[in-house]
Amino acid sequence: MNFKSVPEIWAAIQQGQWRKPTSGLAPGYTQANVVILPKKEAFDFLLYCYRNEKPCPIIDVTDPGQPSPPVAGPHADIRYHVPRYRVYRHGELEKEVDDIAELYTDDMVTFLIGCSFTFEEALIQAGIPVRHIEENRNVPMYITNIQTTPAGIFSGPMVVSMRPMPEAMAQQAAEITAPFRKAHGGPVHIGDPAAIGIKDIHRVDFGEPPVIREGEVPVFWACGVTPQMALKNAKPPLVITHSPGYMFITTITEEELRRQ
Amino acid sequence: MNFKSVPEIWAAIQQGQWRKPTSGLAPGYTQANVVILPKKEAFDFLLYCYRNEKPCPIIDVTDPGQPSPPVAGPHADIRYHVPRYRVYRHGELEKEVDDIAELYTDDMVTFLIGCSFTFEEALIQAGIPVRHIEENRNVPMYITNIQTTPAGIFSGPMVVSMRPMPEAMAQQAAEITAPFRKAHGGPVHIGDPAAIGIKDIHRVDFGEPPVIREGEVPVFWACGVTPQMALKNAKPPLVITHSPGYMFITTITEEELRRQ
Known part of the structure; x- marks a missing residue:
């Protein structure tokens, strides 16, 4: 498939037209690791990322319940725009899903973390x-x-x-x-x-x-x-991540990220 | 008074021997603004600081209930080592106090914020x-x-x-x-x-x-x-800050801060 813009990619993902890894999918645009947690654990995780900036560089964090990453994709919907999600309960993989509309309550916070x-x-x-x-x-x-x-x-x-x-x-x-x-x-x-x-x-x-x-x-x-190792150690009641290789594609160019 | 080290200054403050502004008190060492909040509001505040790094640069954050800033003063006790504190309830100044031992419950998080x-x-x-x-x-x-x-x-x-x-x-x-x-x-x-x-x-x-x-x-x-303006707007049930000019003195040198 040939996409003209990042929002077009998001739309294709939402419509089920892209269920593959995202490597090479949007040349020049930053791809991000996804971690979604209830607010109860979100303070500890944000603090963990702050204290360990090198392995856990934060690109964006949403307010609780907000589905759009304000910096990395203000017009994206994190409930539908990742090609595949993993749902963990108490540290155990429960399932892989194509969207998280039902899990993304008012209480959920999305973290986007940079990738080398x-x-x-x-x-x-x-x-x-x-x-x-x-x-x-x-x-x-x-x-x-x-x-x-x-x-x-x-x-x-x-x-x-x-x-x-x-x-x-x-x-x-x-x-x-x-x-x-x-x-x-x-x-x-x-x-x-x-x-x-x-x-x-x-x-x-x-x-x-x-x-x-x-x-x-x-x-x-x-x-x-x-951070995935830290999540496995912590075993929070619920955490949602992208499936390995199925990243979130941001609207931040690689050149913009270099200057941040 | 003539102090030989930052821990000596902390001890003097705790013993009531220094109840004055801290300007010029520890040449070469970084002084920090202090904001102490219950964990309930701490996620929002940490996120606010992250999103507004220029006005709200975080030097250190404690785990809830921990009285020692792990980076800026691992041997300090934030309940006693600021020369004067302000206690705000729902956005209103309630009182100024010399220590916060009784207010610093297991739930309180300390933020240290840089200063120009x-x-x-x-x-x-x-x-x-x-x-x-x-x-x-x-x-x-x-x-x-x-x-x-x-x-x-x-x-x-x-x-x-x-x-x-x-x-x-x-x-x-x-x-x-x-x-x-x-x-x-x-x-x-x-x-x-x-x-x-x-x-x-x-x-x-x-x-x-x-x-x-x-x-x-x-x-x-x-x-x-x-961040003080943001705290005034938010009116959280409880927030403790340093009194203006009565800063927390860290063990981070100005040269170390420049390289962070």
Whole structure:
């Protein structure tokens, strides 16, 4: 399908014409992780994100019961415009659904959280390889021994994504990504995986194993799976997220996000 | 009195040996505005601050009932270490008190909000005049026609502080203050007061009237009085703040704050 605008994509999703992952769906526009919680847990989660800005960069938060993200999609309806949702009760996946109209009560708060996919185009533009794209794989992700700062019921380890590159390019990659504060910013670690508790770089916790060439170093960025780990630990009575890969597409361009 | 450390100042305050404004009390250390609210209103207020980072830069937030700001003073006790508190009920000032031990229930959340006083030393170091310090006055502050982004029960106009300076220095002042994100950052406006709804620059809404010399332009920064206006509009059942000028002294140095 060929879409002319982000609202057209939202409409297609709502009408059931797009039930696939969103990777590559709206080039130039920021895609976001979705976390929806009752207000009772929302203060703790907002505080958790504030205290852990690197793994949990907030792009937008709604008022309770409001279905439109005021900054990231004022004309969107979060109840219908994500291609697939996951509903968790007390930490257990209950079901996957196509809309959440019945679950989105006056009490529900939507959080949109940034994703490192946003800065990959900038790396490619600078001639830095993004291996998992080249190889058409999912990015390798690892649970580290870096602990996030707890807030209320939320706590857990930081999860990182990894992109291997020639050692001489790592510093440049750090400088390019640092301004993308709302997409995890600069790397949290460059080099020795053991230093952040990763025993075997070829054994991933999420995503697909890496392809690392000779002379390359692993570069690690904080990852949006971190808040999902914290949600699993907290086991709130109800939480709704996007299904992995089925992100919310915002009307914020990647260039706008870089300047935030 | 001569204090050797911030914890020594906290102890003196707790023992009743310092019941005065804190200006100049701990050179080099960041002072913060204090807002304490029950958890019920804390989500809305945290969201308001997040949506209005320039006037409401958050330095630290406690978990409910925790008396120590984890980042800004892990060994402080917010119930005793502010020289004077104000207690508001439904938007009305009820009383001023020396400690809040009895009011600080398990439910109370403390917010520490940055203050533009933090970057004044950096301006002075660069040879930029800070007139209200030269003249030993309070900084002039104005209510503008810039509306903040509402969140839940909180809304209201942006309040700004103003420092006049030779026109040629305004750009440099903007560059020096921009990195102080947690102390209001760069100016929100330079020049014509009418453009942001200020009819008469000599008639202030808070603080003291300015002293402006020939060839000088007014430079306006977002001001920490903004969240106080929002609190007045919202009229929550209970809110505790510092008394104006009687700030909380953090263990974060001004240089550390500049890098946050």
